[in-house]
Amino acid sequence: MKLHEYYSKRIFSEYGIPIPPGELAKTPAEAQKIAKKIGFPVVVKSQVLVGGRGKAGGIRVAKSGPETKKHAEDILALTIKGLPVRMVLVDKAADIQTEIYLGITNDRAARTPVIMASAAGGVDIEEVAQKNPEKIIKCHIDPLMGLQSYQSRDLAAGIDLPREQWRAFGKIAHGLWQAYQGSDATLAEINPLVITGDGELLAVDGKMVLDDNALFRHPDLEELRDLDVDQEAEIRAREHGLSFIKLDGDIGCMVNGAGLAMTTMDIIKLFGGEPANFLDIGGGASADKVAAALEIILSDPSVKAVLFNIFGGITRCDLVARGILEALDEVKTDVPMVVRLVGTNAAEGRQLLKDAQMETADTLAEAAQMAVAAASGQ
Amino acid sequence: MSILVNKNTRLLVQGITGQEGLFHTDKMVSYGTNVVAGVTPGKGGEWVLNGKIPVFDSVKIAKNATGANATIIFVPARFAADAMFEAADAEMELIICITEGVPVSDMMRVRNYLDQKGVRLVGPNCPGLLTPGEAKVGIIPGNIAIPGNIGVVSRSGTLTYEVLYALKNLGMGVSTCVGIGGDPINGTNFIDTLEMFQEDDDTDKIVLIGEIGGTDEEQAAEYISDHVSKPVAGFIAGRSAPPGKRMGHAGAIVQGGTGLAEDKIKALEAAGVMMAQHPEEIPGLL
Numbered sequence: 001m002k003l004h005e006y007y008s009k010r011i012f013s014e015y016g017i018p019i020p021p022g023e024l025a026k027t028p029a030e031a032q033k034i035a036k037k038i039g040f041p042v043v044v045k046s047q048v049l050v051g052g053r054g055k056a057g058g059i060r061v062a063k064s065g066p067e068t069k070k071h072a073e074d075i076l077a078l079t080i081k082g083l084p085v086r087m088v089l090v091d092k093a094a095d096i097q098t099e100i101y102l103g104i105t106n107d108r109a110a111r112t113p114v115i116m117a118s119a120a121g122g123v124d125i126e127e128v129a130q131k132n133p134e135k136i137i138k139c140h141i142d143p144l145m146g147l148q149s150y151q152s153r154d155l156a157a158g159i160d161l162p163r164e165q166w167r168a169f170g171k172i173a174h175g176l177w178q179a180y181q182g183s184d185a186t187l188a189e190i191n192p193l194v195i196t197g198d199g200e201l202l203a204v205d206g207k208m209v210l211d212d213n214a215l216f217r218h219p220d221l222e223e224l225r226d227l228d229v230d231q232e233a234e235i236r237a238r239e240h241g242l243s244f245i246k247l248d249g250d251i252g253c254m255v256n257g258a259g260l261a262m263t264t265m266d267i268i269k270l271f272g273g274e275p276a277n278f279l280d281i282g283g284g285a286s287a288d289k290v291a292a293a294l295e296i297i298l299s300d301p302s303v304k305a306v307l308f309n310i311f312g313g314i315t316r317c318d319l320v321a322r323g324i325l326e327a328l329d330e331v332k333t334d335v336p337m338v339v340r341l342v343g344t345n346a347a348e349g350r351q352l353l354k355d356a357q358m359e360t361a362d363t364l365a366e367a368a369q370m371a372v373a374a375a376s377g378q
Numbered sequence: 379m380s381i382l383v384n385k386n387t388r389l390l391v392q393g394i395t396g397q398e399g400l401f402h403t404d405k406m407v408s409y410g411t412n413v414v415a416g417v418t419p420g421k422g423g424e425w426v427l428n429g430k431i432p433v434f435d436s437v438k439i440a441k442n443a444t445g446a447n448a449t450i451i452f453v454p455a456r457f458a459a460d461a462m463f464e465a466a467d468a469e470m471e472l473i474i475c476i477t478e479g480v481p482v483s484d485m486m487r488v489r490n491y492l493d494q495k496g497v498r499l500v501g502p503n504c505p506g507l508l509t510p511g512e513a514k515v516g517i518i519p520g521n522i523a524i525p526g527n528i529g530v531v532s533r534s535g536t537l538t539y540e541v542l543y544a545l546k547n548l549g550m551g552v553s554t555c556v557g558i559g560g561d562p563i564n565g566t567n568f569i570d571t572l573e574m575f576q577e578d579d580d581t582d583k584i585v586l587i588g589e590i591g592g593t594d595e596e597q598a599a600e601y602i603s604d605h606v607s608k609p610v611a612g613f614i615a616g617r618s619a620p621p622g623k624r625m626g627h628a629g630a631i632v633q634g635g636t637g638l639a640e641d642k643i644k645a646l647e648a649a650g651v652m653m654a655q656h657p658e659e660i661p662g663l664l
Contacts, residue, residue: 106482108562108592108629111489143486184483213628214481216456243626247618258560258626259534259589262615266639267656269618278619280626311536311543313519342543344519364540364658 001210001225004047006089008206011183012190015175019203022091031072032065034090040064041093044071046078046085049229051124056080061093083228094202099192100159101125102173104141104180113141113180115173117155121192147177168201183221184214233296240292242281249274251375252297252306252335254290256281256315264309267364273372276303290320291327298333305375307367308339317341317349325356336374340367380509380554381529381574381581382472382500383448387513390446390470391416392453392461394426394433399452402476402517403427409514414444437468448472450506450515458502459484466497473565474515475501482628485563492565499565503627505535505557508542518542518555526551528664529575531568532587533560533594533629537615540657541587548661553581560589560627568598576606583609583664586651590616591630591637599645611663612651614642 003011009019021038024047025031035042046058053059058080062068068090078085099122107114118136120128128135137158139151152173156166172193180188187209194204215222227235237244243258247265251273255261258280265275277300281293297306310320320341328337340361341349350360359374361367389406393399394416404427407413415432418424422435434440437449449470453461458477465473473492480502492499500507506516511525517535523542530545530552532538538557545552556571558564568586575581584606588595595614602610617639619625621632632638647653652663 106486106562109597111486111563113486142490143483144490181483184481186482211482213455213479214483217481245620245623245625247620255536257534257536258630259532259537259587259615260540262589262619262625262630263537263540263613263657265618266615270655275618278623278625311539313517313522313536313539343522343539365656 001212001215001222002049002229003208003210003221003224004049004226005045005206006047007224008188008208009203011179011208012175012203012206015179015182017172017175017179017190017203018201019206020091020094022089024087025072025090026087028069028072028076031088031090032069035062035068036065038090038092042068043091043093044068044075045089045091046075046080047087047089048080048083048085049226050081050083053080058085086228091204094194094204095197096192096194096204097197098195100161100194101128101191102176102193103187103189103191104176104185105187107140110140112143115139115141115147115151115155115177117159119159125191141177146181147174165195165199165201172201172203179208183208184211184217185209186211233299237279237293237296240289242279242289242293242296244296245278246300247275247277249276250302250304251371252276252300252303253309254279254281254293254297254306255309256311260309260311264307264364264368267368268307268371271365271368271372273368273375276300287323287326290323291330294327294331298331298335303335305371306335306337307371308337309364309367310341312341312343312346312349316344317346318352321349321352325352338367338370338374340364380512381571381578382554382556383507383509383513383515385412385512387448387515388412388414388444388446389515390414390437390440390444390449392437392449392451392465394418394431394452395421395424396452400426402452403431405520406514407431409520411513411515414446415440437464437470441468441470446470448474448515451475451477453477455479455481459488462488462499463491466492466495470497473497473499474504474506475499475565476504476506476516477501478503480561482561482563485561489563489565500556501559501564503561504559504564505538507557508552508555510552516557518557522546523555524551527553527580527582528585529553529578529581529583530555530585530587531571531575532557533589533627534587534615535560537657538587541585541613541660544658545661550661550664553578560629562592562629568594569601572598572601572606576608581608583611585660585664586610586612586646587657588612588614588642589627589630590614590619590625590632590639590642591627593636595642596645599649599651602646602651603649609664610651611654611660612646613654613657613660614639614646
């Protein structure tokens with residue numbers, strides 16, 4: 001789950017990282033009031049969970065109250081990369097001399113977090129990583145020991161930070177590590193971390209991504225989830241404990257297990273079709289879960305056929321078949337369906353479906369071809 | 379022979395009195411797995427499955443009382459790290475963690491600690507292990523595989539069952555099936571398992587099932603070309619998955635141009651692995 005800039009910085013600040021004074025506004029009038037309180041110049045920043053806000057006109061400097069109001073009005077009317085701007089952060093503008101990058105993420109291959117710094121801050125760090133990887137200094141953090149002071153000194157020296165700033169930089173690096181650990185983040189990033197004209201270090205922009213699996217430890221953060229970034233169907237699926245991702249094709253898929261769900265999408269494509277979604281109903285496919293999943297799939301008007309692919313291991317196929325039939329009682333539809341049931345009690349399950357005049361398939365390849373044919377109206 | 383689990387496995391079940399734990403213990407016992415004890419803190423002294431299996435308060439007590447040499451974990455995600463630490467400190471040789479949804483920060487601590495202790499972990503978020511005819515340690519349905527000479531290693535669950543079932547339908551049997559799990563940080567990986575299969579006298583052929591995300595398959599490819607002389611067939615799920623979306627498994631996500639299915643397929647093909655276009659092709663390749 002991604003956190004907005006204003007909240008990421010608020011967390012950073014709780015861990016002792018200096019941030020510019022600023023507050024969140026939902027209306028132009030609020031923005032103007034905040035600006036007057038903190039003093040000019042200010043930066044009015046759109047709070048949307050996408051990159052490239054500056055280029056889209058979503059970040060503007062204002063030198064007066066009326067100008068702040070005008071900028072806030074314009075920005076709040078924007079839609080950036082499909083996301084409506086619902087709030088702006090009004091920050092005191094910093095006197096920026098130098099821009100640094102500082103971030104922590106997980107290095108999957110090394111199985112530890114890694115802290116990275118670069119003197120080339122303020123720009124897209126992934127671009128730096130691709131073009132000039134030597135400009136990024138990295139240190140792996142032992143998850144049992146935490147960030148050590150010498151590591152932050154190594155980073156500071158590595159990016160040629162003036163020695164008089166090492167101490168302040170070290171405090172920020174440790175604050176960032178504690179924020180990362182304390183929030184169960186998978187990314188915590190200050191970009192840019194600026195050196196001001198007075199020689200102070202200041203986190204001007206911040207970004208955090210949290211581990212969805214750890215949100216049970218952070219119910220306060222879970223409440224901040226920005227539902228604009230998810231499709232409506234994905235939100236509904238989450239409520240039913242389903243894993244769903246909308247895709248661009250016309251064959252809806254309902255599968256048990258993530259790997260098998262991906263494979264089902266792949267095989268549809270292999271036989272010339274296009275999957276409309278990824279959907280993993282998980283274990284124990286009960287009738288109400290199947291019904292909810294079917295409703296979500298059929299709410300997409302581009303779906304022309306639905307493929308069920310259920311491997312009954314612990315899950316019994318006859319129960320799944322009953323679930324499908326019950327679901328079809330609730331969700332009336334003319335969309336053709338192809339069902340493949342394999343494994344425990346598959347024969348009984350298939351018979352139930354045949355009695356209800358539903359198309360069934362034995363192999364995955366056969367099922368995919370039938371679904372592709374059905375979607376193209378054959 | 380086989381790898382990791384067999385007739386001599388004396389299994390402990392952590393979380394045995396929970397719904398999942400009890401259900402799967404019953405299935406494992408029915409299969410013939412030697413389940414010697416269970417652990418649920420606060421329920422020591424009770425018995426489950428009609429008085430067949432004793433429950434203890436801690437892994438250490440259970441191990442001392444029963445001589446368990448492997449443990450399987452079914453506890454909820456928020457308690458899983460503690461359960462793995464407890465098993466490691468009780469010096470269990472093999473830990474299998476079925477639990478799904480363990481925070482990645484917990485797994486990094488667990489993995490680093492277990493490495494220091496020299497304890498082998500399989501999982502988390504995995505279906506466990508099956509040595510057909512000898513031991514089922516996990517949730518893989520016992521009836522979809524028969525004993526044989528093919529070693530199977532996979533990051534997935536039901537997709538693995540699909541492959542086992544396809545093999546069985548053609549009368550092809552399995553030495554051991556290892557589900558290593560779909561999380562970004564796990565215990566035993568492809569390379570560890572390939573090494574064991576290469577050394578195992580009962581394994582003549584290997585099936586490797588991977589998916590998008592991370593670079594484990596690429597590393598496995600490199601290992602295969604240097605160290606594996608037995609024939610390997612493979613399949614990678616997620617060719618049609620769009621980047622930036624997490625496909626169910628926490629580990630199955632394509633990020634920053636790495637983790638693509640095409641790259642994994644290319645690397646494995648270059649290492650001489652026979653790649654299937656879909657899982658039902660695998661038996662034919664062997």
